[in-house]
Amino acid sequence: xxxxxxxxxxxxxxxxxxxxxxxxxxxxxxxxxxxxxxxxxxxxxxxxxxxxxxxxxxxxxxxxxxxxxxxxxxxxxxxxxxxxxxxxxxxxxxxxxxxxxxxxxxxxxxxxxxxxxxxxxxxxxxxxxxxxxxxxxxxxxxxxxxxxxxxxxxxxxxxxxxxxxxxxxxxxxxxxxxxxxxxxxxxxxxxxxxxxxxxxxxxxxxxxxxxxxxxxxxxxxxxxxxxxxxxxxxxxxxxxxxxxxxxxxxxxxxxxxxxxxxxxxxxxxxxxxxxxxxxxxxxxxxxxxxxxxxxxxxxxxxxxxxxxxxxxxxxxxxxxxxxxxxxxxxxxxxxxxxxxxxxxxxxxxxxxxxxxxxxxxxxxxxxxxxxxxxxxxxxxxxxxxxxxxxxxxxxxxxxxxxxxxxxxxxxxxxxxxxxxxxxxxxxxxxxxxxxxxxxxxxxxxxxxxxxxxxxxxxxxxxxxxxxxxxxxxxxxxxxxxxxxxxxxxxxxxxxxxxxxxxxxxxxxxxxxxxxxxxxxxxxxxxxxxxxxxxxxxxxxxxxxxxxxxxxxxxxxxxxxxxxxxxxxxxxxxxxxxxxxxxxxxxxxxxxxxxxxxxxxxxxxxxxxxxxxxxxxxxxxxxxxxxxxxxxxxxxxx
Amino acid sequence: xxxxxxxxxxxxxxxxxxxxxxxxxxxxxxxxxxxxxxxxxxxxxxxxxxxxxxxxxxxxxxxxxxxxxxxxxxxxxxxxxxxxxxxxxxxxxxxxxxxxxxxxxxxxxxxxxxxxxxxxxxxxxxx
Numbered sequence: 001x002x003x004x005x006x007x008x009x010x011x012x013x014x015x016x017x018x019x020x021x022x023x024x025x026x027x028x029x030x031x032x033x034x035x036x037x038x039x040x041x042x043x044x045x046x047x048x049x050x051x052x053x054x055x056x057x058x059x060x061x062x063x064x065x066x067x068x069x070x071x072x073x074x075x076x077x078x079x080x081x082x083x084x085x086x087x088x089x090x091x092x093x094x095x096x097x098x099x100x101x102x103x104x105x106x107x108x109x110x111x112x113x114x115x116x117x118x119x120x121x122x123x124x125x126x127x128x129x130x131x132x133x134x135x136x137x138x139x140x141x142x143x144x145x146x147x148x149x150x151x152x153x154x155x156x157x158x159x160x161x162x163x164x165x166x167x168x169x170x171x172x173x174x175x176x177x178x179x180x181x182x183x184x185x186x187x188x189x190x191x192x193x194x195x196x197x198x199x200x201x202x203x204x205x206x207x208x209x210x211x212x213x214x215x216x217x218x219x220x221x222x223x224x225x226x227x228x229x230x231x232x233x234x235x236x237x238x239x240x241x242x243x244x245x246x247x248x249x250x251x252x253x254x255x256x257x258x259x260x261x262x263x264x265x266x267x268x269x270x271x272x273x274x275x276x277x278x279x280x281x282x283x284x285x286x287x288x289x290x291x292x293x294x295x296x297x298x299x300x301x302x303x304x305x306x307x308x309x310x311x312x313x314x315x316x317x318x319x320x321x322x323x324x325x326x327x328x329x330x331x332x333x334x335x336x337x338x339x340x341x342x343x344x345x346x347x348x349x350x351x352x353x354x355x356x357x358x359x360x361x362x363x364x365x366x367x368x369x370x371x372x373x374x375x376x377x378x379x380x381x382x383x384x385x386x387x388x389x390x391x392x393x394x395x396x397x398x399x400x401x402x403x404x405x406x407x408x409x410x411x412x413x414x415x416x417x418x419x420x421x422x423x424x425x426x427x428x429x430x431x432x433x434x435x436x437x438x439x440x441x442x443x444x445x446x447x448x449x450x451x452x453x454x455x456x457x458x459x460x461x462x463x464x465x466x467x468x469x470x471x472x473x474x475x476x477x478x479x480x481x482x483x484x485x486x487x488x489x490x491x492x493x494x495x496x497x498x499x500x501x502x503x504x505x506x507x508x509x510x511x512x513x514x515x516x517x518x519x520x521x522x523x524x525x526x527x528x529x530x531x532x533x534x535x536x537x538x539x540x541x542x543x544x545x546x547x548x549x550x551x552x553x554x555x556x557x558x559x560x561x562x563x564x565x566x567x568x569x570x571x572x573x574x575x576x577x578x579x580x581x582x583x584x585x586x587x588x589x590x591x592x593x594x595x596x597x598x599x600x601x602x603x604x605x606x607x608x609x610x611x612x613x614x615x616x617x618x619x620x621x622x623x624x625x626x627x628x629x630x631x632x633x634x635x636x637x
Numbered sequence: 638x639x640x641x642x643x644x645x646x647x648x649x650x651x652x653x654x655x656x657x658x659x660x661x662x663x664x665x666x667x668x669x670x671x672x673x674x675x676x677x678x679x680x681x682x683x684x685x686x687x688x689x690x691x692x693x694x695x696x697x698x699x700x701x702x703x704x705x706x707x708x709x710x711x712x713x714x715x716x717x718x719x720x721x722x723x724x725x726x727x728x729x730x731x732x733x734x735x736x737x738x739x740x741x742x743x744x745x746x747x748x749x750x751x752x753x754x755x756x757x758x759x760x761x762x763x764x
Contacts, residue, residue, distance in 0.1 A: 068665065069665060070655050070656070070659060070665055097651070104666065104667070104668070143679055146679075147678075147679055155676065178678075179678045179679045179682075204668075205666070205668040205736065205737070206666065207658075207662070207664035207665060207666035207669070207738075208664075208665045208666065210665060213659060213663060213664070213665070217656075217659050221753070221754070224652075224754055224756065228756055233756075237756075237757070281681075281682050282645070282648070282682055282683060282684065283648045283757070284648055284649060284684075285648035285649055285650035286650070287650065287651055288650060288651065288652055288655060289650050289652075290650060290652055290754070290755075290756035290757075291756075292648035292650060292756075292757065294648070296678075296682045298682065307678075307679045307680050307681075307682050308679075
């Protein structure tokens, strides 16, 4: 078998039994790896009533088939589990060097089962696999733990860690690697903490088997030379994703004060220009990436200088804009705090922004804050609340449940401005004047994350006020973008530097020796999408449409300022988009997958599972659409 | 003739390590590369590529005469090498490497491939 490292590991944390086995090629070909493999294992193996933070949930680590190979940014490592934030399938990936290192050690998949009685970390050095004591690391910050393990084991180990938030079950805890890269979303860090795994340390010295290395090398060398002069290369190298802060604000999609507005007046205090000018000390790339969008920064704080990779666009949006910060040093410091305490900066920023709005509205008061205030843009207030969340103390106990869980507990209609979908906080795009982006968030299988479909440019291309004919493009994007997560590579070379999907198919065939096609891969991606949807409905009840309606802020409040002033969507328009979306997917009008689409994709067993709970979609009068999704990819620059 | 290193331009992407092993071993395995990147994180947050300067100290240390200069570049004679690793100890920059699959030291021969893939100017060919 080529491309894959060839082995899987199953670890029972309770019995400490470690089983190694060969990765079956048919399974690899059918599910590709990373997100695909995660979806299958979670669906097949985790009981529907399993507590996400209990012994029956599983934590999966899965680099993909192209990870570690000589392709553009073959860097990603997938993590998967049932999410404590959404109670559904979750996959979240991290760049850096962890995924490649796992492959060089010989592994494509690690599945953790049950719960360890005491804190442990997983040690892998090629064939040597051990669960080692992490008593001395428990309680420490993510960055501090990585640093200490590098001192103990050697600089050449790649390490992923959790922080106190993960240990304490904060539902938006992340897994941190390489001093500031994160598998951030869906609370995979909380699942890791619930299993009492503090860290994973890997060193691999083996070669990766590739079917036709000569052709792959020739192809990738040509892509390197071609993309070096692409007009987007230089700005991406200089600013990374922070490049888009100004653009996003100009387009009126930048979240300000917990998404109250889509325009942030003080954006120039926290944009890419400011970041590079004041904080960046070195560019930092993931494995095999010549675009180096990672920015490693130093921020001045009253506690002294701190060092962290970031902040990226999403962090600037959710901590900077959404919490109304006016200093790039404060944003960078907040980024560091989230990382070291072990929380996703998107959800972490959003939860604090939600709390700030609750304070503004008198829903949270000084009595809940030990007499303190919680003011927009105040870094001390931000730090206070964030620490309370990480250790689940005081108000932090409520906020540790995420915006949805916290709003349910705080009441007073705060759910209206809990900016999440299915329990996952929205990434940094205020979408009242970007209907297709809102539809992307509403229907994303893991909750409101932009990696499933980012479609601001679709709204720009087809018309900002237009509602119809956008759903098919969202469906296309929901297949192509997660495909990169299954191949486990960065999608930015496709999105920003015009490396075409056909070129990736060619690379995949050189790597594996398969003769696959874009069509075959897109069908796998669609299959995974339908599986994760069916899984979500089975765990959370149906019909599916119930889970796809966005927070009321989107349809009850007009945008108060900026270029989109006065804009909002109506609930009727939102439902119209869903109608078109479901029809376009071959689901019924309640948002449940039909037998016909599931069987067409080879998910026959799922038909029975949905039937059993009365949530199988009604047959569509004209059958399912032959072509699902419409290919369109307008670019921002 | 040398590889000029602009250390502040290195981003730690390791493309140089990959391409090195592809051309010398027909394999993808950064652990078999003939250069290395020193990373110092979290503080001060720096990368530094370290490359062979063809200083010849390895050849001086070799008891078998298995490392010889030709046109300013020192090459390892795989037949003559006995794997005593004296050269590894003698290398002032720690850029001769041992890998358990390879019975001889891994050493840079200025094929320039690393300079061709580097997109940041961290490694530059100087003739």
